[in-house]
Amino acid sequence: MQNTSLQFKKQVTIKLADVRLQDALSRLQSRFVGGRAAVISEIHDLEETRIAAAAIRDHALNNLDYWLQHFEQQATARGAIVHWAETGDDVNRIVTEIAALHNVKTAAKSKSMVSEECGLNDALEEAGVAVMETDLGEYILQLAHEAPSHIVAPVVHKNKEEIADLFAEKHHTPRKTDIAELCREAREILRPAFLNADMGISGANFLIAETGSALIVTNEGNGRLVTTLPRVHVAITGIEKVVPTLEDVTTLLRLLPRSATGQSITNYVSVLTGTKKPEDHDGPEHFHIILLDNGRSSLIGGDMQEMLRCIRCGACMNHCPVYQNIGGHAYGWVYPGPMGSILTPVLGGIENSPDLPNASTLCGACAVVCPVKIPLPDLLRKLREKQMQLGMKSRQETFMLKAWAWLALHPRLYAKATAIGVRMLKLIGGNKKLIHTLPGAGGWTDGRDFPAPAGKTFRELYQQGKHK
Amino acid sequence: MNAREKILARIRNTQNPAAVATAQTIASHLAKHPRGPLPPQPNNLLACFKERALKLSSDILETNNINDVPALVAKYLNERKLPIRGVCWPALATLRWNDAGLEIQSHPALPLHNPLPQAGEEANELLRKFNDNDLVGITGAFCAIAETGTLMMLSGADTPATTSLLPETHIAAIDPKRIVATMEDAWDLLRSENKQPPRAVNFISGPSRTADIEQTVTLGAHGPYRVLLILVPINE
Numbered sequence: 001m002q003n004t005s006l007q008f009k010k011q012v013t014i015k016l017a018d019v020r021l022q023d024a025l026s027r028l029q030s031r032f033v034g035g036r037a038a039v040i041s042e043i044h045d046l047e048e049t050r051i052a053a054a055a056i057r058d059h060a061l062n063n064l065d066y067w068l069q070h071f072e073q074q075a076t077a078r079g080a081i082v083h084w085a086e087t088g089d090d091v092n093r094i095v096t097e098i099a100a101l102h103n104v105k106t107a108a109k110s111k112s113m114v115s116e117e118c119g120l121n122d123a124l125e126e127a128g129v130a131v132m133e134t135d136l137g138e139y140i141l142q143l144a145h146e147a148p149s150h151i152v153a154p155v156v157h158k159n160k161e162e163i164a165d166l167f168a169e170k171h172h173t174p175r176k177t178d179i180a181e182l183c184r185e186a187r188e189i190l191r192p193a194f195l196n197a198d199m200g201i202s203g204a205n206f207l208i209a210e211t212g213s214a215l216i217v218t219n220e221g222n223g224r225l226v227t228t229l230p231r232v233h234v235a236i237t238g239i240e241k242v243v244p245t246l247e248d249v250t251t252l253l254r255l256l257p258r259s260a261t262g263q264s265i266t267n268y269v270s271v272l273t274g275t276k277k278p279e280d281h282d283g284p285e286h287f288h289i290i291l292l293d294n295g296r297s298s299l300i301g302g303d304m305q306e307m308l309r310c311i312r313c314g315a316c317m318n319h320c321p322v323y324q325n326i327g328g329h330a331y332g333w334v335y336p337g338p339m340g341s342i343l344t345p346v347l348g349g350i351e352n353s354p355d356l357p358n359a360s361t362l363c364g365a366c367a368v369v370c371p372v373k374i375p376l377p378d379l380l381r382k383l384r385e386k387q388m389q390l391g392m393k394s395r396q397e398t399f400m401l402k403a404w405a406w407l408a409l410h411p412r413l414y415a416k417a418t419a420i421g422v423r424m425l426k427l428i429g430g431n432k433k434l435i436h437t438l439p440g441a442g443g444w445t446d447g448r449d450f451p452a453p454a455g456k457t458f459r460e461l462y463q464q465g466k467h468k
Numbered sequence: 469m470n471a472r473e474k475i476l477a478r479i480r481n482t483q484n485p486a487a488v489a490t491a492q493t494i495a496s497h498l499a500k501h502p503r504g505p506l507p508p509q510p511n512n513l514l515a516c517f518k519e520r521a522l523k524l525s526s527d528i529l530e531t532n533n534i535n536d537v538p539a540l541v542a543k544y545l546n547e548r549k550l551p552i553r554g555v556c557w558p559a560l561a562t563l564r565w566n567d568a569g570l571e572i573q574s575h576p577a578l579p580l581h582n583p584l585p586q587a588g589e590e591a592n593e594l595l596r597k598f599n600d601n602d603l604v605g606i607t608g609a610f611c612a613i614a615e616t617g618t619l620m621m622l623s624g625a626d627t628p629a630t631t632s633l634l635p636e637t638h639i640a641a642i643d644p645k646r647i648v649a650t651m652e653d654a655w656d657l658l659r660s661e662n663k664q665p666p667r668a669v670n671f672i673s674g675p676s677r678t679a680d681i682e683q684t685v686t687l688g689a690h691g692p693y694r695v696l697l698i699l700v701p702i703n704e
Binding site (some may be wrong): 027028030031032043044045048049052053056059062068069078084085086090134135136140153154155156159160163179182187190191210211213219222225228229239245247248251253254264265266268270271272273281282283291293297300302 | 479
């Protein structure tokens with residue numbers, strides 16, 4: 001997928017003015033924020049479980065070479081074929097080759113964010129393979145030629161009226177607005193796609209080294225269908241998704257659905273190991289697993305390694321006041337929200353996404369809800385430091401910061417300057433105590449008023465208090 | 469160097485040597501597969517399982533006699549005006565479905581009465597198409613998990629994964645003795661009874677669902693619209 005995060009600021013302005021998007025985003029909060037809050041307390045000792053989960057991910061990442069090879073060995077012993085891909089283009093080439101090898105004409109696909117990184121669908125279509133997205137959200141997006149705006153709920157930006165129009169137009173059926181009827185229509189249209197597909201394509205939420213298995217969580221059942229019915233199954237995932245044992249993955253599973261959708265467990269958890277046996281009546285005859293790097297290995301051993309703990313629950317974006325207001329598309333690549341504001345620049349080059357590390361108030365909500373305790377605000381701050389070191393900040397920002405730093409090193413002058421400053425701001429604020437335009441901070445006051453200070457600095461008030 | 473070697477080399481070149489585990493630590497982790505923090509053991513596994521399963525929109529019926537299962541299934545389907553035609557796993561094919569007014573065929577068919585073509589693509593094609601027209605799928609389960617009200621299904625020649633997946637109604641017979649507390653207990657049961665996981669281990673927690681449109685939960689996405697759990701002692 002093309003990274004368009006250079007246009008972040010422009011996109012934000014558009015998204016903030018998009019009434020339908022704002023309506024859709026307001027629903028996200030009640031369902032996901034409220035949903036998580038309702039079930040996360042089911043976990044007996046949440047903090048202990050989060051610490052254990054982070055430790056499992058850290059151990060896997062600290063020994064990533066070992067666990068990947070162990071996984072490969074076990075998966076191969078059970079009849080799967082493991083491929084390694086440096087880039088998204090390599091994934092596309094490998095999948096296209098697999099399709100050609102097995103004479104694949106049609107593919108049914110369940111949701112995979114890693115395949116979005118690669119732009120796999122376009123590559124397969126070019127190679128003459130018809131691809132059908134089968135996750136309801138992804139199917140809607142495929143019909144609308146749009147990209148997902150959320151890693152768990154990809155079509156969160158659309159309301160049912162838009163989907164009703166889309167189905168009526170593309171399916172040539174009477175327009176339906178009942179959500180259950182829309183779902184039924186999609187089921188009936190997609191069922192033959194599952195039954196007739198030559199190849200199933202899925203992601204993998206985890207790889208289990210102990211057994212050489214790929215684990216997939218789904219609610220709709222499409223993940224089970226695409227990994228059971230077609231004669232070829234291709235699972236594509238990032239190299240960081242490996243965990244050592246079944247017990248390790250079980251600890252992570254207590255956190256993943258609760259953090260993602262507020263479910264104690266997803267309807268289906270499938271642990272897939274190897275190919276069908278001769279006596280089996282279902283299951284793929286060929287099972288290919290593609291491990292994508294795409295920049296991930298460059299994080300190992302560095303100050304961003306903690307980001308690779310991520311289990312893609314989406315809790316950070318659900319709880320992020322920035323995401324809640326602008327949605328996912330503004331971020332410009334596959335991964336939005338706080339995790340995306342880190343992953344996009346570190347995987348795609350910080351120079352291509354200069355605004356993303358700054359698209360956060362550092363309020364800390366994301367770090368509080370992250371099931372694997374990724375210090376997201378710290379990582380964002382590290383990226384900002386890197387930008388400063390690389391001279392990527394604007395002249396104005398650099399000048400302001402330098403001026404402030406100089407002033408802060410001269411305490412008496414600082415006291416005088418701030419004392420004058422707050423009095424002036426109080427005057428500008430007037431009776432309403434609100435400032436509508438502030439020279440040099442127009443970006444801030446264009447969208448809202450700046451509350452005027454009380455007219456005295458902290459140090460003045462402190463001195464007053466001491467004499468009482 | 470190929471992609472595999474390049475990726476592994478990059479990891480080895482930059483990984484923090486102080487954090488790399490010893491071969492002994494890794495071997496011990498694999499051998500002992502330690503558990504993470506666990507929920508407290510429920511006082512009553514059966515009650516806990518039922519409570520959780522109902523929360524996930526599964527339906528539950530209970531009986532002490534396996535021979536009563538066809539009548540329970542017939543009552544359940546008739547009350548909801550659902551089709552009475554479907555498939556069951558071979559182990560359940562000897563129950564008297566016809567007597568209860570149901571048209572239930574073994575899936576896969578019992579080899580003695582209705583031999584299938586040799587296993588392989590042709591057999592698969594037949595079964596897939598055959599199964600998709602059937603609106604009820606009746607299965608057993610490897611075990612059930614009280615913590616989340618979940619069924620654990622192992623794929624196999626006589627326990628096809630499609631039976632619980634393609635029909636609109638999935639009915640599973642579970643022996644209450646096979647309810648364990650947690651997924652960790654289920655893995656231990658698997659390790660003690662099977663040497664390795666089968667091609668597919670499917671954990672099922674209620675009917676398939678989607679909330680993709682306006683975050684509104686709708687039951688029956690691509691899998692079953694409803695799941696009926698019948699708790700019944702099963703003699704092996």
